[in-house]
Amino acid sequence: MKGVSIETVYKYHMNDIYHYLLKLSGHPQTAEDLLQDTFIKAFEHLESYHGEKVRPWLFKVAYHTYVDWYRREKWQIPTNPNLITEQTRAVDPGPEAAFLQRENFAAWLAAIQLLPENSRQILILRDYHAFSYQEIADILNLSLANVKVTLYRSRKTIREVMKDEL
Numbered sequence: 001m002k003g004v005s006i007e008t009v010y011k012y013h014m015n016d017i018y019h020y021l022l023k024l025s026g027h028p029q030t031a032e033d034l035l036q037d038t039f040i041k042a043f044e045h046l047e048s049y050h051g052e053k054v055r056p057w058l059f060k061v062a063y064h065t066y067v068d069w070y071r072r073e074k075w076q077i078p079t080n081p082n083l084i085t086e087q088t089r090a091v092d093p094g095p096e097a098a099f100l101q102r103e104n105f106a107a108w109l110a111a112i113q114l115l116p117e118n119s120r121q122i123l124i125l126r127d128y129h130a131f132s133y134q135e136i137a138d139i140l141n142l143s144l145a146n147v148k149v150t151l152y153r154s155r156k157t158i159r160e161v162m163k164d165e166l
Contacts, residue, residue, distance in 0.1 A: 024121075060139040125139060
């Protein structure tokens with residue numbers, strides 16, 4: 001981030017990180033608070049940034065910010081997958097296609113709620129945010145093999161659950 005202001009980094013990455021945090025927390029206000037905390041922590045811990053790609057580093061900070069919040073608040077706030085559906089970044093494909101896309105996304109969100117937290121994290125980072133396996137491993141402090149195996153098993157479980165619903 002040498003030569004680039006934190007404001008520029010914030011403007012460029014805030015939407016992706018906000019949507020990631022929204023998917024994790026299920027609440028727009030919580031996601032906004034976590035987004036702010038993420039960038040405060042990123043600014044405070046710039047010394048831990050060693051020239052790697054900025055986006056995965058910020059997602060790692062966001063993930064740890066979420067984990068800290070979740071450990072403090074998990075018993076107080078239930079998640080609502082319907083809030084997330086409203087926040088999707090779909091281009092206007094027409095009313096029928098948009099409806100089907102929202103329904104499929106809502107079914108996927110409901111299905112991933114059946115998975116353990118770690119599996120949900122990996123699926124969201126890979127299938128929604130398109131991070132590489134190595135970037136996911138770095139963000140979640142897991143081995144590359146663990147990420148691949150968990151992703152394979154999680155996708156298989158989701159296919160089975162969603163097949164039963166159709």
